[in-house]
Amino acid sequence: MAEGRDVAIATVVETWGSAPRPVGSHLVIDEAGNFEGSVSGGCVEGSVIAEAMDVISQGTPRMLEFGVADETAWQVGLSCGGRIKVYVERLG
Amino acid sequence: MDPYCLKKLNAERQARRAALLLTDLGDGRDRVIKEGDPVAGLLGDAVRQAFLSGKSSLVEIEGRSFFLNVHVPPPRLVVIGAVHISQALAPMAKIAGYDMEIIDPRTAFATPERFPDIKLFAEWPQDILEQRPLDPYTAVAVVTHDPKIDDQALERALQAGCFYVGALGSRKTHAKRVERLKALGFSEDEIALIHSPIGLDIGAASPAEIAVAVMAEVIKAFRARGLQTARHLEKTA
Numbered sequence: 001m002a003e004g005r006d007v008a009i010a011t012v013v014e015t016w017g018s019a020p021r022p023v024g025s026h027l028v029i030d031e032a033g034n035f036e037g038s039v040s041g042g043c044v045e046g047s048v049i050a051e052a053m054d055v056i057s058q059g060t061p062r063m064l065e066f067g068v069a070d071e072t073a074w075q076v077g078l079s080c081g082g083r084i085k086v087y088v089e090r091l092g
Numbered sequence: 093m094d095p096y097c098l099k100k101l102n103a104e105r106q107a108r109r110a111a112l113l114l115t116d117l118g119d120g121r122d123r124v125i126k127e128g129d130p131v132a133g134l135l136g137d138a139v140r141q142a143f144l145s146g147k148s149s150l151v152e153i154e155g156r157s158f159f160l161n162v163h164v165p166p167p168r169l170v171v172i173g174a175v176h177i178s179q180a181l182a183p184m185a186k187i188a189g190y191d192m193e194i195i196d197p198r199t200a201f202a203t204p205e206r207f208p209d210i211k212l213f214a215e216w217p218q219d220i221l222e223q224r225p226l227d228p229y230t231a232v233a234v235v236t237h238d239p240k241i242d243d244q245a246l247e248r249a250l251q252a253g254c255f256y257v258g259a260l261g262s263r264k265t266h267a268k269r270v271e272r273l274k275a276l277g278f279s280e281d282e283i284a285l286i287h288s289p290i291g292l293d294i295g296a297a298s299p300a301e302i303a304v305a306v307m308a309e310v311i312k313a314f315r316a317r318g319l320q321t322a323r324h325l326e327k328t329a
Contacts, residue, residue, distance in 0.1 A: 009093055011115075011159070011161060013117070013148075013150050013159045014149075014150045022148075023147070023148045023149060023150075024147075024148030024161045024162065060120075061117075061120040063117065085150075087115070087117065087159060089115075089120055090093070091093045091095055091098065092093075092094070092095045
């Protein structure tokens with residue numbers, strides 16, 4: 001932010017069953033897709049980052065859900081069998 | 093997220109004070125609540141519970157959902173005395189997630205050979221505690237048996253509102269300690285916060301067993317810490 005980059009913050013707000021990162025964990029993403037932190041063991045980060053880019057440009061927060069029941073979740077792979085809810089918002 | 097909130101939250105974390113970020117998931121608005129800040133109603137109950145447990149959570153209140161992200165400082169354990177008990181306590185504290193440090197001005201005791209992989213200060217407690225002040229998220233255990241060393245740390249631990257203060261020594265030793273602290277102006281209530289004899293009563297005999305008892309007592313105090321911390325915050329507000 002201090003360097004003039006637009007930034008989004010993704011936060012794990014709810015987990016069910018076995019989840020790799022506890023509630024409150026953060027992933028910080030900039031407009032170029034650089035990121036720091038984690039919301040899972042690397043399984044859904046790619047998808048969260050893509051959504052975060054949209055959030056950065058649009059400014060509206062989003063709630064994302066990942067779990068085994070979800071087709072795409074298998075593809076991005078929450079293989080541990082848990083489910084997580086991730087809140088993505090723009091900073092500022 | 094409001095960048096001002098982030099700044100405020102980071103300042104609290106830097107200062108080792110508990111704070112939480114409250115986000116209204118309906119409209120995305122957020123604010124920082126510090127431990128002890130008055131919050132009314134059901135939300136206030138959820139906030140108090142969050143500080144107590146240290147766990148972040150999603151709560152539904154009157155049809156709105158809020159996310160409470162709690163940031164509680166990592167607990168610290170300061171041990172006065174580089175003795176046999178401390179040698180056993182060091183690895184235990186690490187496993188339990190406590191950042192432990194040892195202070196003992198007796199250079200024969202406080203040697204890196206006896207205490208590898210731990211912050212060790214071979215200086216007087218008052219000097220080190222000046223540079224590295226105690227706070228409500230710090231536990232203090234004094235185990236040197238030497239009033240010259242122990243008392244300085246006890247005084248500061250009581251003043252700082254440490255969530256745990258423990259002192260090694262027999263009942264007789266402790267009775268003398270109580271007299272000295274009274275002479276320094278501490279009230280009976282304040283002195284009663286000191287855990288002595290130190291450690292949960294598990295019949296511990298060896299230094300390692302005493303370390304287990306101390307660690308367990310520290311954990312117990314941390315998990316029950318709410319009331320004591322609230323009292324301290326009220327006093328210093």
